[in-house]
Amino acid sequence: MTKNVALYLISDAVGETTQKLVSVVTAQFPTIEFSPTYRFPFINDKEELTEILKDALSDKAIVLTTLVNPELVETVTSFCQRTGLQSFDLMTPFTEMIHAQTGVAPLNEPGVVHQLNKEYFSRIAAIEFAVKYDDGKDPRGFLEADLVLLGVSRTSKTPLSMYLANKHLKVANLPLIPEVPLPEQLKEVPANKIIGLTCDPDNLEKIRTNRLQSLGLDQLSKYTNSDRIREELQYAQDIFDTLGVTVIDVTHKSIEESAFLVLEALDKKEHLA
Template sequence: MPNFTLFIVSDSVGETAGLVTKAAASQFRHDLESVSIKRFSYIEENSQLEEIVFLAKQQQALIVFTLVKESMRDHLRILCEELDVKSVDLLGPLIDEIGNQLGLEPFEEPGLVRQLDAHYFKKIEAIEFAVKYDDGRDMRGVLEADIVLLGVSRTSKTPLSQFLANKGYKVANVPLVPEVDPPAEIFSIDPTKCFGLYISVNQLNSIRKARLETLGLKDDANYAKIARIQQEIDYFNEITTKVGCEVIDVTNRAVEETANTILKTFTARKAN
């Protein structure tokens, strides 16, 4: 697939246009390595549009835009026609049709969806929560969390916490180390909101060796030795059994796959 450049132009953050564009581009290449996506957010002036279209002409980019003001959409279309730049209006046609159906004029105020979407604010709060209570920094998070993750080092606790946080769930994760007593809080919470992350000894050995090499250290450190890893896994099994939580095997599983398994179980339990 040849290299291809996409410009995302928005009078707000541009998150919606970015997601839709990536979804479309992924139908042609899963890794998107050959697709360059550049975002231009909070565009409010025609002069900004003129600069963007000129740059798109130079780079032979496709412009994908979400602009709520009709005057700016029209100006951008005219600029693209004059410079022979391809563009796609994601928002305009939908705004026009909804307006026709309702018999109303749009507000044309950028960012209104942020004000109306409570889920957005819930997601931001959850992301901040995941950062604050990452890696057992503060055990109060265990009591306040929607989901608690338990696991030894390098079982993707942090990226999994962030992924779930982006879904709006408050997540705290706790590292389990044989030499350190587990926090008392994990034994007092509802075990149904707690998930243990198990990984095979051999895969964890490979992951830890790679981590040491990345840090410029020798891969024969105790941290990556099979005997040490087995000791940690045994301790993990002991603690998760005592907690009574569900254990998920994350060996050779992507973060997204593990997250979906957790959410499926978590939502099913809440429904009962």
């Protein structure tokens, strides 16, 4: 027989933290149906909170809270002590531990993590920039970019651009193709704002072959031809040498590792400038 457990998720903000914990924990009990599950976000009134707790008691529910307002926390604590309602406070014990160890009091402000501050808008703007100027869609973006990534196809230009955008960098990228002339705008970009990406030819051949397989396309094309790949890589290296830019080998590197090297290179260039 399937057992039911009612859950009440109460927060004075969005309540995402509670929802994530519930998803992780309830997955450990596949034979239990967690129903009904009620979410109560943006609770900031004691009377409203008390009514919710009364309903939870009537449903014999488990209450999970992410409340930072001390008065609301005390309301839940006292109610549960009086009535025996089961509750779990996800915030207070942790903040009290930090307070006890550091002497620094918490802000006790709901939704601080989601406040739309300058840093948030900066990151969103960088992500939008990376999307707009991905793959050389509009070379004019090179002149506005904090960084321009150059490389032949499948050298991680796009994922690197998006990863670095999350670090608040406005990144544009351009695929290097021997038959396609370089945009004039690239010549106006300072060398310290350009990074070249390269890769071992054998590894690049495997990456491209896997890419075509995933798309169900013919693999017997010059895109995966070893001689063609070496030609492309040499063409790219000639451009890097002409522009005098730093080159990073992304062979067998994760996006995080490549991004670290890019940021390190930019930092060195900034100090030399």
